[in-house]
Amino acid sequence: MTDPHQNKLKSLVEILLISTRLGFTSFGGPIAHLGYFHEEYVRRRKWMNEKSYADLVALCQFLPGPASSQVGIGIGVMRAGVLGGIVSFLGFTLPSVIALIIFAVLLQSFGFTEAGWIHGLKIVAVVVVAHAILGMAKNLTPDLNRKTLALFAVVVTLMWQTAFTQVGIIILAGLIGFLLYRNHTLEEQTDKNASFPISHRFAVICLTLFFGLLIALPILREATTLNWIAMFDSFYRAGALVFGGGHVVLPLLEREFVPTGWLSEEQFLAGYGAAQAVPGPLFTFAAYIGAVINGWKGGLLATIAIFLPAFLLILGTLPFWNSMRRNPSIKGALMGVNAAVVGILIAALYQPIWTSSILSAADFAFAAVLFSMLVFWKLPPWVIVVTGALGGWILSLLF
Template sequence: MKRNKSLKSLLEILLVSTRLGLTSFGGPVAHLGYFHTEYIRRRKWMDEKSYADLVALSQFIPGPASSQVGIGIGVMRAGVLGGIVSFLGFTLPSVLALILFALILQGFDVGNAGWIHGLKIVAVAIVAHAIIGMANNLTPDLKRKAICLLALVVTLLWQTTFSQVLVILLAAGFGFLFFKHHAQADDSKLEFPISKRLAIICLTIFFGLLFLLPVLKEVTSSSWLALFDSFYRAGSLVFGGGHVVLPLLEREFVPTGWISEEQFLAGYGAAQAVPGPLFTFAAYIGAVINGWQGGLLATIAIFLPAFLLILGALPFWDSLRRNTKVKAALMGVNAAVVGILISAFYFPIWTSSILAPIDFAFAAILFSMLVFWKLPPWMIVLTGAIGGTLISAFL
């Protein structure tokens, strides 16, 4: 009887999460709204306070926030297996769509296609929108604006993966110094069905892979291991959601020649047209490099840190959120994330997309459609592709 109930719960999670994976457009903030409507208001799988705590945890740790919330809800409903099923339902639709797009794209001259240039201009509008929203929320005072500016200057002038790691560490230190007396602790209590032993195992695996994979990559010279290492590191170091993974992935794969700048930005534009988490952009990159097998490997690698961190952090969340020093450090990290995103907005997005006055005009139109008229992202992407084709044909 218990087994049948468990199987029924898993099937229910799969069906609901798959429907969300097929219909959840609009980025992580929109995803959290969809989750709230489906899981909390309609099905009452969690109460409002528990859901708010889970969202806060997903913002606190690196990784794709909406995916981690979905995993957490699955864990609360049916244990670790429930978290895996919830993740698969929400993620696989966009993964399969982007792998298919990458395979189709290989037969085209990406650099000269007008619709591809249109998708690159779409990326300008969407990332600009993300920057404005994040800057308003994460850099409200002069100290955090200064941290943001430092991150922007360093990552723009010193374009390596190491520079981004250094910026995040420095930002955490500045946050601790500046805000340790301003961060407010949370006195509420929440319990999750994960043992501390399992949590410690997950955190050990997370940090072990983070430091061991680069060593193994150098020792073995395996291209598959190098691919896994790059995506795993990107998934491990991203604070702030899917848009922030863009500079990490760009600097991992474009300068090394694994993927061209045109292919990269075309895929980023296409990723806006599909529902689900933006981290599935990794599936596109992996498929461009090594076919569908590379797409699946990239998906596993970039989402694995999210799994390990959410399972590792759940039992310790009460202690972490009560620690004002930890919250202060995170305030600095979040400000640095905005600077990193602005850096990526200039290079490669702006420099490779806005080549003429008409490009800027078209970007302004797309931005207005997204921000002022509140049109859905898939409509922005479709308009971008059609507009890019027309610009290429008549000018």
């Protein structure tokens, strides 16, 4: 007879090892991270199927905050409860937090921002995202209506690049999906692993805390002169109110900290370069700012503050989301939403991933080699990352 405690511990260790490896190797920003997660958790380990993964991605795209980190937390929760979510978050995030503080100092000293190996890692991101999109499109846009919805999402996302565009697309696609597929019957793709062991009561507490802190922190900031409360408030609001992921939060943090004198424009730009170069979520840029202001303690405080809203939102919405997506009247809406998510990912593949990575014929040729290694030769992602870094460095010497 198996001991449930041993099984839980085994699951937690497994989540920690896998998420930490992803934290060390997931370059390319939030959309690329979703590609890495898809490759690891859906294709290789089969912890969840395409539909459950797409549903989770759709929810996290809809919520404010770092979408890729929220997806990672959700997968951890699904695997081993709230503790699994925390372990998954720590594994994926801490390598970036630690590396960013160290790497930012090196950037200021030696200036690595134009290094060829960093460009190689950007090409890796193109390959990983393209592979993820192919897999998701095959399963989530099988008919003409959903292909058209995905196309609509691509066009609108690229033509109107605002913070709220993708939220509007998801809402509209859900409405269209509901109208088109509300009476649609399909063979349900069962997923015995896709359960979220969180009570509705706990979820309500998390949502209440999320909104309570959003209201209380600015009041506390005005009522006290404590710097750490002011810092916590700034980072918490950034994490709570930003749609669109890390690329959006960086300029917001600049407006929050540079004009007020917390750090100089030069210090901010040095950290900005580091944030683009290290793996893991871009929200860990907060750790750099916090460390500049108040050493490692400031870095830790900033990291907790900026990611806390993401935690509270995902834990607060998962139980209700799980109930909703099983409701027959909502399944049609989710079919539309999932098709739109494919379109949003295609748009992100072009802008900013492709436009900042494939700058020459040599880049495209190298991307084709890496894509073949991943898709046809089925080499593990870490091999692609290492090859990408080495190849980028060699290309920078040749061209």
